[in-house]
Amino acid sequence: MVKLVKKAVFPVAGLGTRFLPATKSVPKEIMTLVDRPLIQYAIDEARAAGIEEFIFVTSRGKSALEDYFDHAPELEATLERKGKQDLLDALRGSNMDSGAIAYVRQHQALGLGHAVYCASRLIPDEPFAVILPDDVIAGEIPCLKQMVDAYAETGGSMVAAMEVPADKASAYGILDVGSDMGAMVSVKGMVEKPAAGTAPSNLAVIGRYILSPNVLRTLGETQAGAGGEIQLTDAIAKEITDGDGVYGYRFRGQRFDCGSKAGFLQATVSFGLARPDLRGEFSEFLDDLAAARHAAE
Numbered sequence: 001m002v003k004l005v006k007k008a009v010f011p012v013a014g015l016g017t018r019f020l021p022a023t024k025s026v027p028k029e030i031m032t033l034v035d036r037p038l039i040q041y042a043i044d045e046a047r048a049a050g051i052e053e054f055i056f057v058t059s060r061g062k063s064a065l066e067d068y069f070d071h072a073p074e075l076e077a078t079l080e081r082k083g084k085q086d087l088l089d090a091l092r093g094s095n096m097d098s099g100a101i102a103y104v105r106q107h108q109a110l111g112l113g114h115a116v117y118c119a120s121r122l123i124p125d126e127p128f129a130v131i132l133p134d135d136v137i138a139g140e141i142p143c144l145k146q147m148v149d150a151y152a153e154t155g156g157s158m159v160a161a162m163e164v165p166a167d168k169a170s171a172y173g174i175l176d177v178g179s180d181m182g183a184m185v186s187v188k189g190m191v192e193k194p195a196a197g198t199a200p201s202n203l204a205v206i207g208r209y210i211l212s213p214n215v216l217r218t219l220g221e222t223q224a225g226a227g228g229e230i231q232l233t234d235a236i237a238k239e240i241t242d243g244d245g246v247y248g249y250r251f252r253g254q255r256f257d258c259g260s261k262a263g264f265l266q267a268t269v270s271f272g273l274a275r276p277d278l279r280g281e282f283s284e285f286l287d288d289l290a291a292a293r294h295a296a297e
């Protein structure tokens with residue numbers, strides 16, 4: 001019987017250098033898609049997947065993240081008095097139950113694998129999810145929920161997977177596929193950022209994981225890998241031979257790389273167009289913009 005996944009780790013201790021100077025004082029995860037910070041999308045996805053405990057791996061300069069999840073009784077009272085129910089609902093969606101959220105510190109940005117390892121004392125011996133908030137995934141069924149359902153059948157460890165063009169493979173962790181069962185693949189190898197032309201497939205790992213607690217033990221013993229960082233991919237790959245196997249899950253949905261400027265802009269446009277209250281005015285603006293560009297060419 002596969003254990004339920006109740007805990008999720010959110011590694012948010014990276015330096016976010018691609019968004020400097022903004023990230024000098026604003027954590028990347030607090031940057032806003034339409035009217036919600038990236039971290040809120042990640043939390044909502046975790047809740048939809050049945051996660052009950054939320055572990056943030058933070059670092060210096062990220063206190064805005066902790067403040068974001070505080071309750072705001074004065075603001076709530078004001079909105080209530082003014083009858084602004086929509087805003088009140090939006091605000092309450094960011095409240096976390098006392099005790100459901102924990103923060104651990106990564107004192108040095110030694111890589112994603114190290115960040116996940118920093119949460120290990122809070123995850124004694126159970127499977128857990130990892131969500132990278134800068135991978136925002138839009139879909140009818142939230143990505144982690146799709147994975148939790150699939151994981152109930154497989155156990156082991158599971159990574160979200162997405163086809164990428166061959167010339168982009170060296171930016172990702174890439175799966176070496178054993179058997180391909182459609183949405184699910186069994187994984188026989190994993191390579192972090194393969195050199196051009198050496199990728200074993202075009203199936204890339206995206207920032208959602210369900211991991212066996214063995215991965216935390218392995219991370220404790222893992223040496224720095226590609227880029228001088230302690231790589232999560234290397235520790236997961238060890239589960240292929242020494243653990244209960246690794247599966248890739250081709251999720252249904254559209255992924256935006258909000259860790260990059262182009263991806264963040266694409267997500268902003270897409271999420272803006274998906275909002276009924278903004279769609280009309282915004283799409284008119286985009287149409288006018290496209291027409292003006294067309295005319296200028």
Ligand code: UTP
Binds near residue numbers: 109134
């Ligand atoms: P990125 O590779 O996007 O790095 O991390 P980054 O530092 O956030 O951003 P850039 O590349 O400098 O612009 C992927 C995820 O892993 C976390 C990040 O916070 C992000 O959620 N991370 C990365 C850590 O928590 N600690 C690290 O040491 C590295």
